[in-house]
Amino acid sequence: MDRASAHVIVLGNEKGGSGKSTTAFHLAIYLLYQGFKVATVDVDSRQQTFTSYIRNRREWSQSKGLRVPHPTHFHLPLTRGDSIRENQKVEFDLFRQAVMEIERDVNFIIIDTPGFDTHLTRLAHSLADTLVTPLNDSLIDLDVMAHVDPVTGEPRELSHYGRLVQRARKERMAIDGRTIDWVLVRNRISMLSSRNMRLVQTGMERTALRLGCRVAEGIAERVIFRSLFPVGMTVFDPLDEDLLGGLPSMSHISARQEYRQLVDALHLPITEHVDDMSGWNPSDETRQERDHEIA
Known part of the structure; x- marks a missing residue:
């Protein structure tokens, strides 16, 4: 990857419960297995x-003696000051400093954001x-x-989050x-076709057109x-019984394929696609044995 800094x-x-953290984690582990340096x-x-x-x-990996890749992870401390504005400033400064420190040492930075609007989210x-x-x-x-529109699926008005992203794009x-x-990912897709499911799909496609983003098939x-x-x-x-804590299933295999298709749909700057998880060398991961509180 010939880049001056990491791809973010x-x-x-x-909205909470949409699968942000699960998707972020899967993307991080996938990229690690491809041999990339990843910070989360x-x-x-x-x-x-x-x-x-x-x-x-x-x-889990330490208790089982497993050799699996780990990202270099950072998390914000929970600020407990009396002033909300001061707490936000502290979080803002810590986050910016952390990104500046790691952006040239890794290939990818994956950031999981809260389900509400803050200065840090923006x-x-x-x-x-x-x-x-x-x-x-x-x-x-x-x-x-x-x-x-509940009948046609045509977007009537952009929501607060839609406008937030539009502002972020202009700033960038x-x-x-x-x-x-910007990629909208259909998540927790029902296995059964229904009128509501078709309406959601139509609404998402038309909303994406309005917002200037793409839609990717997600995870069932x-x-x-x-x-x-x-x-x-x-x-x-x-797919190892000891590693997973149980026998793998067809659901596991299907989910893996769905996530692979999602990664392909994201069009990430991956110069080499390594099949069968062969791009990861366990000896390269000893530096990533703990997470870091941003301080």
Whole structure:
């Protein structure tokens, strides 16, 4: 990858439970297996779901003696000052400093953002080269992007988050003349076709056209993800019973294929695609045995 600095991937959505942290974690592990250096940043100082995923992986692999790749991870401390404005300033300064320190040492930085609007959320979005917005396959979740006609699926009015991203794009263009590749990802797709499902798909496609972004087929609703979180594993890890804590299933294999298709759809600057996870050398990962609180 011939770049002066890292490619920044931001996971953003103002609705909780959309799958941002799970998607961010899977992207990070996939890129590590391809031989890239990856840093991950969790700017949700309240919930820290992304950080929990990272820690679960580290603790499980240590307890089982497993050799699996780990990203260099940073998370914001929970600020407890009396002034909200001062807390936001502290978080803003810490985040900016962390990104500046690592952007030339890694190939990719993956940032997971909270499900609400903050100055930090806006900063993270303006830094994105690729913005990934997972959306559950429902009209309720689509409403976060734009208010759509319940009959035709035609967007009537952009939502707050849609306008937030549009502002971030303008800021990015003014700073370095580059745009943000924004991708809406259909997530938790139902296995059964229905009128509501078709309406959501139509609404998402028309909303994407209005917003100037792309739509990628995402991940179906699968039990496998709930079982992988406690052990910090992903569908890209080897299909090994000891590593997974149980026998792999067809759901696991299908989910892996879906995530591979999602990575392809993101059009990331990956110069070499390595099949069968052969790009990772376990000896290269000893430096990434803990996560770091940004301080």
